[in-house]
Each structure stands twice: as C-alpha cells, then as structure tokens.
Amino acid sequence: MVLRAARKLFVEKGYHAVSIPAIVKDSGVSTGAIYSYFSSKEDLAKQVYEQTLDHFEARFIERVSSSSNTYEKLRAFARLVFEVTEDDPDAMEYMVSIRHEEFITDAVPLCYSEPFRWIQQIVAEGIEKGELKTGDYFLSAVSFTGVIIRAVELRLSGVVKESLLEVGDELITNAWATIKV
Amino acid sequence: MVLRAARKLFVEKGYHAVSIPAIVKDSGVSTGAIYSYFSSKEDLAKQVYEQTLDHFEARFIERVSSSSNTYEKLRAFARLVFEVTEDDPDAMEYMVSIRHEEFITDAVPLCYSEPFRWIQQIVAEGIEKGELKTGDYFLSAVSFTGVIIRAVELRLSGVVKESLLEVGDELITNAWATIKV
Amino acid sequence: MVLRAARKLFVEKGYHAVSIPAIVKDSGVSTGAIYSYFSSKEDLAKQVYEQTLDHFEARFIERVSSSSNTYEKLRAFARLVFEVTEDDPDAMEYMVSIRHEEFITDAVPLCYSEPFRWIQQIVAEGIEKGELKTGDYFLSAVSFTGVIIRAVELRLSGVVKESLLEVGDELITNAWATIKV
Amino acid sequence: MVLRAARKLFVEKGYHAVSIPAIVKDSGVSTGAIYSYFSSKEDLAKQVYEQTLDHFEARFIERVSSSSNTYEKLRAFARLVFEVTEDDPDAMEYMVSIRHEEFITDAVPLCYSEPFRWIQQIVAEGIEKGELKTGDYFLSAVSFTGVIIRAVELRLSGVVKESLLEVGDELITNAWATIKV
DNA sequence: CATGAATGAGTCTTCATTCAT
DNA sequence: CATGAATGAAGACTCATTCAT
Numbered sequence: 001m002v003l004r005a006a007r008k009l010f011v012e013k014g015y016h017a018v019s020i021p022a023i024v025k026d027s028g029v030s031t032g033a034i035y036s037y038f039s040s041k042e043d044l045a046k047q048v049y050e051q052t053l054d055h056f057e058a059r060f061i062e063r064v065s066s067s068s069n070t071y072e073k074l075r076a077f078a079r080l081v082f083e084v085t086e087d088d089p090d091a092m093e094y095m096v097s098i099r100h101e102e103f104i105t106d107a108v109p110l111c112y113s114e115p116f117r118w119i120q121q122i123v124a125e126g127i128e129k130g131e132l133k134t135g136d137y138f139l140s141a142v143s144f145t146g147v148i149i150r151a152v153e154l155r156l157s158g159v160v161k162e163s164l165l166e167v168g169d170e171l172i173t174n175a176w177a178t179i180k181v
Numbered sequence: 182m183v184l185r186a187a188r189k190l191f192v193e194k195g196y197h198a199v200s201i202p203a204i205v206k207d208s209g210v211s212t213g214a215i216y217s218y219f220s221s222k223e224d225l226a227k228q229v230y231e232q233t234l235d236h237f238e239a240r241f242i243e244r245v246s247s248s249s250n251t252y253e254k255l256r257a258f259a260r261l262v263f264e265v266t267e268d269d270p271d272a273m274e275y276m277v278s279i280r281h282e283e284f285i286t287d288a289v290p291l292c293y294s295e296p297f298r299w300i301q302q303i304v305a306e307g308i309e310k311g312e313l314k315t316g317d318y319f320l321s322a323v324s325f326t327g328v329i330i331r332a333v334e335l336r337l338s339g340v341v342k343e344s345l346l347e348v349g350d351e352l353i354t355n356a357w358a359t360i361k362v
Numbered sequence: 363m364v365l366r367a368a369r370k371l372f373v374e375k376g377y378h379a380v381s382i383p384a385i386v387k388d389s390g391v392s393t394g395a396i397y398s399y400f401s402s403k404e405d406l407a408k409q410v411y412e413q414t415l416d417h418f419e420a421r422f423i424e425r426v427s428s429s430s431n432t433y434e435k436l437r438a439f440a441r442l443v444f445e446v447t448e449d450d451p452d453a454m455e456y457m458v459s460i461r462h463e464e465f466i467t468d469a470v471p472l473c474y475s476e477p478f479r480w481i482q483q484i485v486a487e488g489i490e491k492g493e494l495k496t497g498d499y500f501l502s503a504v505s506f507t508g509v510i511i512r513a514v515e516l517r518l519s520g521v522v523k524e525s526l527l528e529v530g531d532e533l534i535t536n537a538w539a540t541i542k543v
Numbered sequence: 544m545v546l547r548a549a550r551k552l553f554v555e556k557g558y559h560a561v562s563i564p565a566i567v568k569d570s571g572v573s574t575g576a577i578y579s580y581f582s583s584k585e586d587l588a589k590q591v592y593e594q595t596l597d598h599f600e601a602r603f604i605e606r607v608s609s610s611s612n613t614y615e616k617l618r619a620f621a622r623l624v625f626e627v628t629e630d631d632p633d634a635m636e637y638m639v640s641i642r643h644e645e646f647i648t649d650a651v652p653l654c655y656s657e658p659f660r661w662i663q664q665i666v667a668e669g670i671e672k673g674e675l676k677t678g679d680y681f682l683s684a685v686s687f688t689g690v691i692i693r694a695v696e697l698r699l700s701g702v703v704k705e706s707l708l709e710v711g712d713e714l715i716t717n718a719w720a721t722i723k724v
Numbered sequence: 725c726a727t728g729a730a731t732g733a734g735t736c737t738t739c740a741t742t743c744a745t
Numbered sequence: 746c747a748t749g750a751a752t753g754a755a756g757a758c759t760c761a762t763t764c765a766t
Contacts, residue, residue, distance in 0.1 A: 014283045016197030019756060030731050035758065099280065102195050139348055142335055143328045143355035150327025151320070160323070167320055174324035178355040200739055205749090212741085213748050222740065376645050378559030381760055386728090393762085394727045403761065461642065464557045501710055504697055505690045505717035512689025513682070522685070529682055536686035540717040563736060573752050578737065 002027045002034055004090075007048045011093045015045055015102045045103045052091050053113055056084065060115045070126035071176065077119060078148050078172045082164035085152050093156045096149060119145055123179065132179045140179045147175035183208045183215060185271075188229045192274045196226055196283045226284045233272050234294055237265065241296045251307035252357065258300060259329050259353045263345035266333050274337045277330060300326060304360065313360045321360045328356035364389045364396060366452075369410045373455045377407055377464045407465045414453050415475055418446065422477045432488035433538065439481060440510050440534045444526035447514050455518045458511060481507055485541065494541045502541045509537035545570045545577055547633075550591045554636045558588055558645045588646045595634050596656055599627065603658045613669035614719065620662060621691050621715045625707035628695050636699045639692060662688060666722065675722045683722045690718035 005027035009018040020041060024031050038044040063076040085092045123141040126132035132140065151171050154160045164171070186208035190199040201222060205212050219225040244257040266273045304322040307313035313321065332352050335341045345352070367389035371380040382403060386393050400406040425438040447454045485503040488494035494502065513533050516522045526533070548570035552561040563584060567574050581587040606619040628635045666684040669675035675683065694714050697703045707714070 012282075014195070014197065014280050016195060017283055020758080021756080024732095031733095031758080032731050032760085033729075036729065041757065097280065099195050099278070102198060135351060136348065138341075139332070139351050139355065142332050142341070143352065146328040146331025147324045147359060148327070150330055151323050154323055160319075167317065170316060170320050171324065174320065174359040177358045178328060201741080202739070211748050212750095213743090213746090216741070217747075376557070376559060376642050378557065379645060382762080383760070392727050393729095394725090394764090397762070398726075459642070461557050461640065463555075464560055497713060498710065500703075501694070501713050501717065504694050504703070505714065508690040508693025509686045509721060510689070511693055513685050516685055522681075529679065532678060532682050533686065536682065536721040539720045540690060562734080564734090567753095574737080574754095575739085575752050576750075579750065584736065 002029050002037060002044070003048050003051055005029075006044055007052065007090050007094050010045060010048065010098060011090045015098065042103045048094065049098075049100065049104065052094050056080075056091070056095065057114050059084070060118070064118065064122075070122060070129070070131040071180075073122050074119070074144060074176065075172055077115070077122075078175065079168060081148055081152060082168040082171075085155055085164050089156055092152060096152060097156065116141075116145065126179070130181070133181050143178040144175045147171060147178065183210050183218065183225070184229050184232055186210075187225055188233065188271050188275050191226065191229065191279060192271045196279065223284045229275065230279075230281065233275050237261075237272070237276065238295050240265075241299070245299070245303075251303060251310065251312040252361075254303050255300070255325060255357065256353055258296070258303075259356065260349060262329055262333060263349040263352075266336055266345050270337055273333060277333060278337065297322075297326065307360070311362070314362050324359035325356045328352060328359065364391050364399065364406070365410050365413055367391075368406055369414065369452050369456050372407060372410065372460060373452045377460065404465045410456065411460075411462065414456050418442075418453070418457065419476050421446070422480070426480070426484075432484060432491070432493040433542075435484050436481070436506060436538065437534055439477070439484075440537065441530060443510055443514060444530040444533075447517055447526050451518055454514060458514060459518065478503075478507065488541070492543070495543045505540035506537045509533060509540065545572050545580060545587070546591050546594060548572075549587055550595065550633050550637050553588060553591065553641060554633045558641065585646045591637065592641075592643060592647065595637050599623075599634070599638065600657050602627070603661070607661070607665075613665060613672070613674040614723075616665050617662070617687060617719065618715055620658070620665075621718065622711060624691055624695060625711040625714075628698055628707050632699055635695060639696060640699065659684075659688065669722070673724070676724050686721040687718045690714060690721065 002023065006018070006023050009022055009026060012018075020031060020034065023029075023034065023044075027034075034044070038047060059080055060077065063080050064073050067073040067076045081092070120138060120141040123132060123144065124137040127134060127137050127140070148171065151160065151164060151167075155164050160167075183204065187199070187204050190203055190207060193199075201212060201215065204210075204215065204225075208215075215225070219228060240261055241258065244261050245254050248254040248257045262273070301319060301322040304313060304325065305318040308315060308318050308321070329352065332341065332345060332348075336345050341348075364385065368380070368385050371384055371388060374380075382393060382396065385391075385396065385406075389396075396406070400409060421442055422439065425442050426435050429435040429438045443454070482500060482503040485494060485506065486499040489496060489499050489502070510533065513522065513526060513529075517526050522529075545566065549561070549566050552565055552569060555561075563574060563577065566572075566577065566587075570577075577587070581590060602623055603620065606623050607616050610616040610619045624635070663681060663684040666675060666687065667680040670677060670680050670683070691714065694703065694707060694710075698707050703710075
C-alpha cells in the first residue's frame with residue numbers, strides 16, 4: 001500500500017530524501033498509479049499525515065471519553081501514545097518527528113491538532129476543578145506532554161531500550177507530578 | 182560566514198531543501214571556497230552540528246561547574262537552554278529539531294552528547310545523595326529534560342508566544358517536580 | 363465527436379501539446395474507444411487531416427465545376443476559402459497552419475492536395491487559352507493563392523478584423539491582378 | 544552553438560517535439576550549461592526568436608533605407624526575404640512557420656514585427672503619393688507580402704525547386720501587380 | 725465491445741561536485 | 746589558492762498506450 005510505504009520511507013529518511021522511484025520500489029505501485037491517487041509528492045505526504053492523525057484521533061476519542069477525572073484522562077492519553085509508539089512506531093514517528101513545514105503549508109501543526117488541544121482543555125478544566133495546581137494551563141499542558149513526548153522520541157530513536165508499555169507508569173507518574181496539586 | 186549562513190538555511194528549510202548555490206548566495210563565499218573548507222555538503226552539515234554543540238557544551242560546563250547542589254545544576258542547565266533559545270534560536274533549533282539522520286551516520290545523536298550525558302549523571306548522583314526521588318535515573322533525566330525541551334520546541338515553532346526567560350521559572354518548577362523527593 | 367474535438371484542440375495548442383486525456387475530456391469519448399477507432403494519436407491526427415481535406419475538396423469540386431472561365435473558377439475557389447475561414451475556422455486553420463510534418467510522414471502536403479493541384483491546372487489552362495498572362499504557371503498559381511492564403515492566415519490569427527466575406531472581393535481583385543493579362 | 548542547433552531542431556520538428564537531450568546532443572553543450580544560459584526551454588525558444596528577428600530587422604533597415612521610391616523599397620524587402628530564404632533557410636522558416644503561440648505569450652506576432660509594420664507604412668505612403676492604387680492599405684500590404692511569403696513557404700517545404708534568387712523577379716512582378724496603379 | 729486504471733519511458737529541470745582559468 | 750562555468754546523474758511529473766474487467 002502506497003501510504004504505508006511512503007510513511008515508512010518518510011520516517012526513515014525525511015520527506016526530501018525520499019524519491020518517487022523509491023516509493024514505487026517499496027510499494028510495488030507504479031509511478032503513474034501513484035500520480036493518479038495523489039496529485040503530487042506533497043499531496044501524498046499530506047494525505048499520509050492526515051490519515052495518520054485521523055486514526056490517532058479516533059483512538060484518542062475512544063479512550064479519553066471513557067475516562068472520568070483529569071488524571072484518568074491524561075493517563076489514557078499517555079497510555080495510548082505509548083501503545084501506538086510500540087505497535088505502530090512509524091505512525092508515531094511521522095506525527096512527532098517529521099518536519100511538516102517541509103511540505104505542509106496550510107495544515108495545522110501537530111501541537112494545534114485536536115488531541116493536543118484537548119489535552120490543553122483537559123488541563124484547563126482540571127485546574128478549574130482544583131484537581132491540578134494553579135498556574136498557566138498552557139505551560140502545564142506543555143510540561144505534562146513534554147515528559148511523554150520526549151520519552152517517545154528517545155524510544156523511537158532507540159535510546160530507550162525498554163518498551164514504553166513497561167516503563168510507562170513511571171513516566172506517567174513523573175508527568176503527573178508536573179501538574180498535580 | 183559559511184557555517185552560520187548554512188545553519189540558518191538548514192534550520193529554515195531542512196538539510197535537503199538547501200542547495201549549495203543558496204549557501205553561496207547567502208554567505209557570499211564561492212562554491213570553490215566552500216569545497217576547499219568542507220569536503221561535501223554532508224561534511225558541512227556535520228561541522229555545523231559539531232561547532233554548535235561544542236559551543237553549547239562550553240557554555241554548559243561554565244554554568245554547571247559553578248553550581249553546587251543538584252537543583253542548582255539542573256536549573257543552570259535549563260536557564261542556559263532557555264537563554265540560547267531566545268538569543269540564538271538557530272543554534273537551538275539546529276540542535277533539537279534537525280533530523281540529523283538525514284546526513285549524519287557516524288556522529289553521536291544529541292541525546293548522547295556530553296550535556297545530556299551529564300544531566301543523566303547529575304540526576305544519578307542526585308538520587309544517590311537522596312536529593313531526588315528514587316527510581317530509574319534515566320527515566321528521571323528524560324522526564325526533566327522532556328519538560329524543558331518540549332517547551333523549547335514549542336517556543337521555536339512559534340506556538341509559545343512568551344519569552345522562555347520569563348516563563349522559564351514556572352517550567353523549571355514543573356520539570357523539577359518530576360524528580361524531586 | 364472525436365475528430366471535431368481533436369481538431370479544435372490541435373488547432374488551439376498544436377499536435378504535441380494536446381494529450382489523449384484532453385481529447386477524452388473534450389469529446390466525452392473514452393480512451394479505449396479512441397484507440398479502437400484510431401491506432402494511435404498520429405493516426406487520429408491524420409484522419410482529422412484527411413477528413414477535413416476531403417470535405418473541403420468536395421465543396422471545392424461542387425463550386426468550381428459550375429464555373430465556366432478561369433476568372434470564375436479562381437473566384438469560386440477564393441470565395442469558398444473565405445467562407446470556410448469564417449464558418450469553420452478550425453477546419454481552415456487545421457489545413458493551413460498546422461505543421462503537418464510533426465505527425466505526417468507519408469501523407470501529401472497541403473500544397474500537393476487536389477484543390478491546389480487543380481488551381482495549378484486551372485492557371486495552366488488559363489495561360490494556354492490566353493486568359494492569363496504568360497509565364498511560369500506554377501509561380502502564377504503560387505502568387506494567386508499567396509494573396510488568398512496570407513489573408514486567411516492573418517484573419518485566423520486575429521490580425522485582420524473584418525470578415526473575409528466583406529473584404530474578399532478586394533482581395534480577389536488583388537490576387538487576380540497577379541496573373542491577369 | 545546552442546541557439547543555432549536549437550533553431551535547426553525547432554524548425555525540423557516543432558517546439559514541443561524537440562527535447563532538451565536532443566539539443567544537448569546536437570549542440571554538444573551540456574544540459575547544465577544550457578540551463579545556465581537560458582532559464583527554461585521556453586526562454587531558449589524566445590531568445591532564438593528574438594535573435595533571428597533582430598538580425599533580419601537589421602538587414603532590412605540597411606536595405607530599405609538605401610531605396611528611394613515605393614517600388615524600390617518593396618523590391619528591396621522581397622529580395623532580402625528571398626536571399627535569407629536561400630542563405631539561411633532555418634532563420635526564414637523559424638520566422639514564418641513556427642507556431643510561436645506554443646511558447647511565446649508576450650512577444651509580438653511576426654505580422655506585427657517591425658519589418659511587417661514598415662511594409663504596411665511603405666504601402667500606406669505609396670498610396671498617398673499616388674504610386675499605388677487606392678484602397679485599404681492593410682489589404683494591399685497583405686496582398687503584396689502574401690505573394691512573397693507564400694513563395695517562401697513553398698520554397699522552404701521543397702515544393703518550389705528553383706532558387707528564389709532566380710524566380711524572384713517574376714514573383715516580385717506578380718506581387719507588385721496587386722498594388723500598382 | 726467499451727472502459728479507464730495502470731504502466732513506465734521520457735520530459736524538463738535542479739544541484740552536488742569538479743576543474744580550467 | 747579562489748573562482749564559478751560546466752557537468753550529468755537523478756528528481757518530480759506527464760502521457761501514449763495497453764489490458765483486465
């Protein structure tokens with residue numbers, strides 16, 4: 001499948017270092033076919049991005065909606081991030097590491113995407129309800145997600161050797177410490 | 182100066198999207214001269230990386246060595262990171278955002294570079310001395326730096342509007358919360 | 363209809379700048395259907411050429427055969443050319459302007475086509491009968507048709523603003539002057 | 544030389560049928576060099592056009608300025624056209640046959656170029672002075688040049704076998720007949 | 725038969741690198 | 746040494762043609 005092969009290559013080498021012939025070779029789909037599905041290489045990268053983000057959002061909504069309090073919601077987010085990192089590392093890496101400016105001009109940056117906006121809102125509500133320490137809700141959201149995302153980046157780059165599913169709870173504890181009352 | 186012009190362009194467009202002609206134009210140095218200083222475009226990017234990292238390391242050593250306890254040392258690191266982010270954003274962005282895999286094969290990744298190894302060591306010692314909570318020192322280091330680095334990334338991408346010199350203390354408090362006893 | 367849509371496009375953009383997809387779009391006929399009627403794009407262009415020329419020839423014969431003397435015959439030719447130019451400019455442009463070398467290798471060039479051979483013959487006979495000035499019949503035919511065709515070219519390219527049906531008589535007078543006794 | 548090789552190929556096959564590799568092969572100049580002289584294939588074709596037209600104009604001015612009356616001027620024009628046709632057929636064919644719309648959007652069409660505008664002016668003046676028959680000066684100019692240009696086209700396409708330098712006088716006589724008093 | 729998705733050779737163009745001056 | 750014109754391999758993309766449905 002083209003989207004999957006393209007994402008794998010984009011993640012491995014970066015957008016500009018991946019040639020259409022390389023995608024042709026890896027996906028088994030001909031140049032012409034690729035250009036009948038996607039109007040350009042840029043369009044292909046955008047669709048990869050959207051599909052990946054949409055899929056993540058769908059899973060995110062599912063998880064978070066079944067949680068009640070602030071801690072449960074943030075924990076559900078973090079666990080989902082860790083799961084995706086382990087189960088579909090290309091997807092996670094495409095979301096966090098790719099320099100999307102290289103090909104996306106009109107798309108929202110990841111930090112403005114729904115999941116991250118929701119994290120901000122969850123944090124803002126948590127502060128209001130007194131479940132979190134007072135302070136700038138945006139900085140609190142940044143701090144919480146910073147712990148999670150940094151761990152993901154180091155896991156994806158191979159620096160972290162253990163599965164995030166194993167060490168995830170300790171990371172969540174650390175992340176939670178940045179914002180709890 | 183070539184290194185500076187190259188770094189600015191690499192940060193703006195990414196390694197592969199920057200052509201030698203563009204560097205020639207921006208730096209005012211001729212193609213031939215560039216190729217007499219650097220053996221290839223890849224070599225140029227590596228030297229930019231090393232020079233940037235060396236400079237950061239020198240400042241890091243200066244700052245941290247004058248600190249006594251664990252908190253002071255980590256705080257000195259974070260303040261330095263925030264200062265560089267505000268004063269020389271290209272340098273910071275080149276260190277944290279550039280996909281070095283695109284051109285570096287044998288160089289150490291940032292997370293293994295001296296400053297980050299030292300942070301790990303500082304954290305390890307802090308745990309030993311009882312100044313930090315017990316647990317995996319590596320995960321603790323990741324958590325602390327995660328808060329700092331994530332804030333830097335969002336500042337560099339324009340999402341965070343305030344200077345990190347202003348909101349830095351709140352971020353340091355958050356980061357410290359992940360590891361304190 | 364394919365031939366008509368193709369001719370319109372060939373006239374507008376030139377043979378090589380017209381793609382089969384463009385003809386498919388404009389004619390509403392599928393790619394497969396086009397390739398079942400015509401063996402190739404070149405063959406399509408040839409059939410357009412032949413059909414256009416055949417149609418012109420049929421009208422030419424009709425007109426000229428009902429004329430008696432040399433002047434009447436040449437005048438009938440010129441009026442027909444002007445009429446086609448105004449009523450079906452694509453047909454005329456395809457006959458006079460298209461660089462047929464671009465796709466025709468074995469077809470007769472326009473200047474050797476029946477109507478033009480007949481003009482030559484009419485002129486030759488006219489000279490013999492003393493209705494035209496003596497001289498090289500070929501050059502005389504070239505001169506007469508030159509005035510007519512040049513006017514057509516400039517009309518088709520929009521340089522001549524008046525309908526050739528209006529200014530045609532003056533042109534015919536000019537053309538006739540080149541060969542009359 | 545690139546311009547010359549390109550013109551030869553454009554004349555032989557038409558703009559769209561000539562590839563850059565073909566020009567590289569025929570001119571002996573590398574792809575990169577061509578693109579350092581010309582910004583694009585279109586730009587190359589435009590420069591060929593301008594250079595060819597400029598050269599013709601220079602010779603035209605030289606010839607016509609040394610003529611006194613209307614007949615001499617028009618004769619000088621026609622003789623020049625015939626000479627160029629015989630001596631540098633590519634130049635003449637590039638001026639009269641190429642579909643310049645295929646690559647030129649902002650350039651003046653040939654019929655509006657200086658030489659042809661001057662012919663119109665010469666004819667207009669000739670009518671005023673009583674040296675030419677009264678009537679629409681534009682149609683008269685079209686008629687005169689029609690005879691000349693049509694002969695050139697047929698000579699270039701190989702239909703006319705004799706040198707225009709030989710049969711030129713008869714053609715000029717015919718052309719002159721269209722406009723003389 | 726008709727369709728139009730798929731093919732891949734070939735197009736224009738860029739750019740890392742070299743080397744004559 | 747420094748220069749920058751020249752090289753040509755490789756990239757994104759198009760389109761005439763085929764063939765499974």
